[in-house]
Amino acid sequence: MAWIKVTDPLGNPVYLSVEQLVRIRPCVAGIDFPAPAPDTRAERDRKNSNMALARSIVDLVTGVQAVRETQEEILERIGNALKADDKDKAAGA
Helix, strand or coil: CCEEEEECCCCCEEEEEHHHEEEEEECCECCCECCCCCCCCCHHHHCCCCHHHCCEEEEECCEEEEECCCHHHHHHHHHHHHHHHHHHHHHHC
16 A cells, blocks of 8 residues: 655645545635634634645545645655555565
């Protein structure tokens, strides 16, 4: 099983299983994370997060993950993880 390491908008590391990835798309401010209603606070405001730093959205089988990496960076990491996984499988066979 191949895994990649990405960074959430707060700068924390997040590990994603390549098998769980559905799609990688650009993060569009105001659409992916709409502004809260004037009289309410959004969950992201309570957590003191900064969604403005998100560059991509990774759609997973189980949900979504906002990340700081670009789509190209994520694709490169996926390729590297799959190559490493293939080497591990070949070495174990």
